[in-house]
Amino acid sequence: MRADLALVGFGHVGQRFARLIAEQADALRTSHEVEPRIVGIATRRHGSVYAEEGIDVERALADSAAGRPLEGPGGCPSAAEQLQRLGTASSPLRVLVETTTLAIEDGQPAIRHIEAAIDAGCHTVTANKGPVAFAYRRLRDRAAAAGVSFLFEGAVMDGVPVFNLVRETMPAITVRGFRGVVNSTTNHILTALENGDAFAPALARMQAEGIAEADASLDVDGWDAAAKAAALANVLMDAELTPHLVERTGIGPETAERARSALRRGSRLRLVASASRDDRGRVVATVRPEELPLEDLLSGLRGTANALILHTDLLGDVAIHQLGGGLTMTAYALLSDLIAIRRRQPLSSSG
Amino acid sequence: MRADLALVGFGHVGQRFARLIAEQADALRTSHEVEPRIVGIATRRHGSVYAEEGIDVERALADSAAGRPLEGPGGCPSAAEQLQRLGTASSPLRVLVETTTLAIEDGQPAIRHIEAAIDAGCHTVTANKGPVAFAYRRLRDRAAAAGVSFLFEGAVMDGVPVFNLVRETMPAITVRGFRGVVNSTTNHILTALENGDAFAPALARMQAEGIAEADASLDVDGWDAAAKAAALANVLMDAELTPHLVERTGIGPETAERARSALRRGSRLRLVASASRDDRGRVVATVRPEELPLEDLLSGLRGTANALILHTDLLGDVAIHQLGGGLTMTAYALLSDLIAIRRRQPLSSSG
Numbered sequence: 058m059r060a061d062l063a064l065v066g067f068g069h070v071g072q073r074f075a076r077l078i079a080e081q082a083d084a085l086r087t088s089h090e091v092e093p094r095i096v097g098i099a100t101r102r103h104g105s106v107y108a109e110e111g112i113d114v115e116r117a118l119a120d121s122a123a124g125r126p127l128e129g130p131g132g133c134p135s136a137a138e139q140l141q142r143l144g145t146a147s148s149p150l151r152v153l154v155e156t157t158t159l160a161i162e163d164g165q166p167a168i169r170h171i172e173a174a175i176d177a178g179c180h181t182v183t184a185n186k187g188p189v190a191f192a193y194r195r196l197r198d199r200a201a202a203a204g205v206s207f208l209f210e211g212a213v214m215d216g217v218p219v220f221n222l223v224r225e226t227m228p229a230i231t232v233r234g235f236r237g238v239v240n241s242t243t244n245h246i247l248t249a250l251e252n253g254d255a256f257a258p259a260l261a262r263m264q265a266e267g268i269a270e271a272d273a274s275l276d277v278d279g280w281d282a283a284a285k286a287a288a289l290a291n292v293l294m295d296a297e298l299t300p301h302l303v304e305r306t307g308i309g310p311e312t313a314e315r316a317r318s319a320l321r322r323g324s325r326l327r328l329v330a331s332a333s334r335d336d337r338g339r340v341v342a343t344v345r346p347e348e349l350p351l352e353d354l355l356s357g358l359r360g361t362a363n364a365l366i367l368h369t370d371l372l373g374d375v376a377i378h379q380l381g382g383g384l385t386m387t388a389y390a391l392l393s394d395l396i397a398i399r400r401r402q403p404l405s406s407s408g
Numbered sequence: 409m410r411a412d413l414a415l416v417g418f419g420h421v422g423q424r425f426a427r428l429i430a431e432q433a434d435a436l437r438t439s440h441e442v443e444p445r446i447v448g449i450a451t452r453r454h455g456s457v458y459a460e461e462g463i464d465v466e467r468a469l470a471d472s473a474a475g476r477p478l479e480g481p482g483g484c485p486s487a488a489e490q491l492q493r494l495g496t497a498s499s500p501l502r503v504l505v506e507t508t509t510l511a512i513e514d515g516q517p518a519i520r521h522i523e524a525a526i527d528a529g530c531h532t533v534t535a536n537k538g539p540v541a542f543a544y545r546r547l548r549d550r551a552a553a554a555g556v557s558f559l560f561e562g563a564v565m566d567g568v569p570v571f572n573l574v575r576e577t578m579p580a581i582t583v584r585g586f587r588g589v590v591n592s593t594t595n596h597i598l599t600a601l602e603n604g605d606a607f608a609p610a611l612a613r614m615q616a617e618g619i620a621e622a623d624a625s626l627d628v629d630g631w632d633a634a635a636k637a638a639a640l641a642n643v644l645m646d647a648e649l650t651p652h653l654v655e656r657t658g659i660g661p662e663t664a665e666r667a668r669s670a671l672r673r674g675s676r677l678r679l680v681a682s683a684s685r686d687d688r689g690r691v692v693a694t695v696r697p698e699e700l701p702l703e704d705l706l707s708g709l710r711g712t713a714n715a716l717i718l719h720t721d722l723l724g725d726v727a728i729h730q731l732g733g734g735l736t737m738t739a740y741a742l743l744s745d746l747i748a749i750r751r752r753q754p755l756s757s758s759g
Contacts, residue, residue, distance in 0.1 A: 077722075084580050216723050218577035225576040226569035228747040229435055230740075354729065357708055366731070371428075371740045372567050378705065378727035380717070389580075389722045396579040 058090055058399060061148040063097035063107075063179075065136045065170050066156035070184055070211075071098070072121060073388040074154060075114050081392065091150070091399040097143065098127055099136040101157070101166075107134045107142060136166075137173050144177025150398065154391055155183035161280045161300060164191030171196055175203045182394035184211030184387050190284040191299050193291035206398045211390025213239055213285045214363050217379040220292055221397065223367070230369050232293040234333035237365035238358050239285045241382050242269040242276035243308055243328040247346075248359050250316040251325065256309060268361065278307035279328065279344040286330040286342040293367070294332060296340035303330075306345035319348045325356040333368075409441055409750060412499040414448035414458075414530075416487045416521050417507035421535055421562075422449070423472060424739040425505060426465050432743065442501070442750040448494065449478055450487040452508070452517075458485045458493060487517075488524050495528025501749065505742055506534035512631045512651060515542030522547055526554045533745035535562030535738050541635040542650050544642035557749045562741025564590055564636045565714050568730040571643055572748065574718070581720050583644040585684035588716035589709050590636045592733050593620040593627035594659055594679040598697075599710050601667040602676065607660060619712065629658035630679065630695040637681040637693040644718070645683060647691035654681075657696035670699045676707040684719075 062078075064071050078085065078093045085091050095114050097107035104126030106112050117127055127133075134142065143151050153174035157167050164187030171181045171188050181200070188196055189209050200207035213219050223232060238244055242263055249259035260277065263269035275281050283303035290296040308328060316326040327349055332342040349356035354376055358364055361382040367375050379386070413429075415422050429436065429444045436442050446465050448458035455477030457463050468478055478484075485493065494502050504525035508518050515538030522532045522539050532551070539547055540560050551558035564570050574583060589595055593614055600610035611628065614620035626632050634654035641647040659679060667677040678700055683693040700707035705727055709715055712733040718726050730737070 081580055089579060217726050218573065221577040222569065222573065226572040226744070228440060228744055228751075229432055352708070352710065354708065354731070357703070357705065359703065366729075372730075372737055373734070374729075374731035375568050376727075376729035376731060378717075378725075378729070379723075380705070380725035380727060383724070386723055393577070393579055400579075 058092065058150060058402065059148045060091050060093045060150035060152055060395065060399065061096045061143060061146045062093055062152050062154050063099065063139045063143045064095060064154045064156070065099045065139070066158070067098050067100045067103070067117070067121060067127070068156065068158070069384055070387050071154070071156040072118055073384040074156070074391050075118060077385065077388045077392055079114065089396050089399055091396065093395065096146065097134070097139040099134070099139050100127065104128050105133045105135065105139070107131050107139050109146065136170055140170070140173040140177050140179060143179050150402070151179040152395060152398065153179050153181045155181060155185055157185060159185060159187045159275070159284060161275060161284065164188055168192050168196070171207065172199065175200050175205055175207070178203060178205060180206045180398050181208070182391050182398070183209050184390055185209070186212035186284045186288050189288040189291060193288070194297060206401060208394035208397055210394050211387045212288050214365065214379045215382055215386035216389035216393060217377060217386070218393070219289070219365055219377065221393070222377060223293055227369070227372065230371055232367050232369055234331065234368040235289060235293065235365060236329055236331040236355065237363070238327050238355050239330050239363050239365065240276055240282040240328060241361040241363060242273065243282070244358055244362070245360050246277070246308065247312070247316055247326055247328065250313045251320045253317070256313050277309065279305045282328060282330045282344040286332060286344055290332040290340050290342050294340050296332070296342070298340065298342055303342040303344055308346055312346060315346065324348050324350050327355050327358065329355060409443065409501060409753065410499045411442050411444045411501035411503055411746065411750065412447045412494060412497045413444055413503050413505050414450065414490045414494045415446060415505045415507070416450045416490070417509070418449045418451045418454065418468070418472060418478070419507065419509070420735055421738050422505070422507040423469060424735040425507070425742050426469060428736065428739045428743055430465065440747050440750055442747065444746065447497065448485070448490040450485070450490050451478065455479050456484045456486065456490070458482050458490050460493070460497065487521050491521070491524045491528050491530060494530050501753070502530040503746060503749065504530050504532045506532060506536055508536060510536060510538045510626070510635060512626060512635065515539055519543050519547070522558065523550065526550050526556055526558070529554060529556060531557045531749050532559070533742050533749070534560050535741055537563035537635045537639050540639040540642055544639070545648060557752060559745035559748055561745050562738045563639050565716065565730045566733055566737035567740035567744060568728060568737070569744070570640070570716055570728065572744070573728060574644055578720070578723065581722055583718050583720055585682065585719040586640060586644065586716060587680055587682040587706065588714070589678050589706050590681050590714050590716065591627055591633040591679060592712040592714060593624065594633070595709055595713070596711050597628070597659065598663070598667055598677055598679065601664045602671045604668070607664050628660065630656045633679060633681045633695040637683060637695055641683040641691050641693050645685070645691050647683070647693070649691065649693055653693070655692070655694040655696070659697055663697060666697065675699050675701045678706050678709065680706060
């Protein structure tokens with residue numbers, strides 16, 4: 058089954074995704090009966106390209122690598138224009154692949170892109186946590202009313218299944234709460250602080266290695282973890298949080314001494330994102346550094362390892378670990394969502 | 409959608425399953441559109457009962473609790489007879505719920521029960537590891553040819569998704585190998601040995617607490633872990649192993665000193681089940697006590713906690729943890745498989 062894709066955002070993740078679907082083309086066609094074709098790429102500052110018959114992906118990747126703006130014979134259509142055109146395509150699967158960066162103020166422009174896709178009758182896969190962190194219920198209901206899918210496995214823990222884990226493999230389970238280490242930069246820094254590093258050089262090294270952003274405040278102030286906590290609570294516990302409603306404490310230079318003294322006591326300081334229900338049944342979510350005893354599964358996480366412990370009714374505590382992170386895994390998350398959308402189509406429509 | 413169930417085996421797991429579907433009846437009907445009804449129970453030594461219109465489950469549970477044999481107005485039909493009659497039922501879903509105990513020699517009688525179910529046009533859900541450990545490929549192909557499902561999530565790590573995790577949430581992923589701690593009794597004993605206990609009293613306590621069987625050799629000689637390793641390798645890596653083809657070393661009184669000296673070196677002895685491909689592409693599986701450094705995720709497992717690390721191509725290492733075990737979780741595995749079978753039915757057949 059042909060799947061026409063419009064990529065909105067074409068940074069590291071979008072580019073890795075474009076390569077991954079080329080690398081996996083045979084397996085996708087034979088094992089999953091889906092033949093993805095990129096018909097558009099829209100970026101905010103580096104041009105755009107759209108072609109009904111499929112764009113020249115290799116050229117777009119080369120242009121991006123060389124810092125040249127994208128352009129094609131059809132001009133430079135915006136994301137909104139591309140989604141309108143995608144909606145009229147004859148392909149049985151029309152999919153927005155949303156990978157713009159998170160705006161922690163309001164989750165935009167990703168939410169607008171997804172709304173435009175839904176209204177045009179297109180499915181969405183996104184690795185952006187903004188839409189689920191700020192507007193999950195609204196987007197879910199709007200997508201359901203339009204009969205399209207809205208999937209976002211890459212929003213938390215890259216391609217390691219978290220949302221699909223609960224949705225697909227834990228039917229009839231109630232998630233009562235969760236605890237997790239879900240931000241790699243702060244976990245890396247905390248590991249370095251334990252080893253005697255000071256905060257500023259530890260952060261600088263993360264930035265030099267490309268693990269932390271140049272503007273690291275999203276990570277160290279706990280915003281990234283708060284957005285993930287809101288996303289998890291909204292999807293798994295039916296909450297209506299935003300990152301701004303998550304009680305949030307980040308890490309800073311003063312954390313170094315706390316991390317080392319925790320280690321001296323045989324425990325470890327980790328930035329923990331958690332959620333539970335209060336006495337009135339409301340979901341309360343928190344991000345803060347916590348001193349964890351050695352027996353705590355989260356205390357053993359080093360470097361970029363992430364983990365999430367789900368507190369459930371019938372299965373007790375279940376944890377899933379990502380032991381390494383990286384671009385390929387985030388790109389894979391988008392691919393796994395694309396395959397999930399294919400699986401939801403009637404079997405008879407294959408070919 | 410009505411689902412008629414024949415329970416073959418009615419020990420602790422089967423009894424807990426019978427209670428669980430009663431407890432979850434509302435959620436099953438409203439959220440999953442399935443209304444299970446137990447029409448038969450067959451046991452080897454404690455009688456059998458079958459009734460097309462559904463048996464009196466409360467009475468069967470009371471009889472079992474009191475040690476009375478099951479009996480009903482229709483005589484005492486064997487498992488084979490029950491599956492034949494189930495095959496002729498008018499219910500749209502006819503399901504064998506197989507929970508007999510593992511025969512480590514050959515995986516029987518469970519394999520025969522499943523073959524009989526398939527041949528009668530019935531689906532199977534089982535918590536028994538024998539069928540997947542001894543005959544996965546044969547049963548999978550026979551079920552596929554008959555158009556019925558054969559699911560077995562409870563065979564490894566109770567209801568924590570392992571098989572469904574890969575099948576449902578990791579499409580296009582290749583599992584290259586795995587390492588895990590998958591036997592609770594030996595992990596419990598190794599934890600006790602580290603704390604200074606001797607082997608025999610540690611084992612006796614596990615037996616007194618109902619964690620270990622009276623005949624503990626399946627656990628301590630590594631057979632249970634070997635059966636799980638074979639099951640995992642057969643399903644996740646397309647191997648054709650049996651428990652007897654797994655290289656196997658158990659634990660015994662001599663293990664105590666090894667566990668304590670590992671702890672003195674800051675590491676821990678754990679019974680690890682693992683598999684990988686050798687140079688010729690053949691799957692090789694092993695069960696043996698291994699000394700693991702503290703950083704190893706498996707070294708931190710205490711008591712009945714289990715964990716499995718999957719080595720994958722696109723997602724690197726992914727681990728899933730079961731932080732507590734128990735009957736409810738094994739019973740839930742059967743329930744989640746039942747819901748998976750319901751989900752595979754055409755949506756229009758609901759009601």
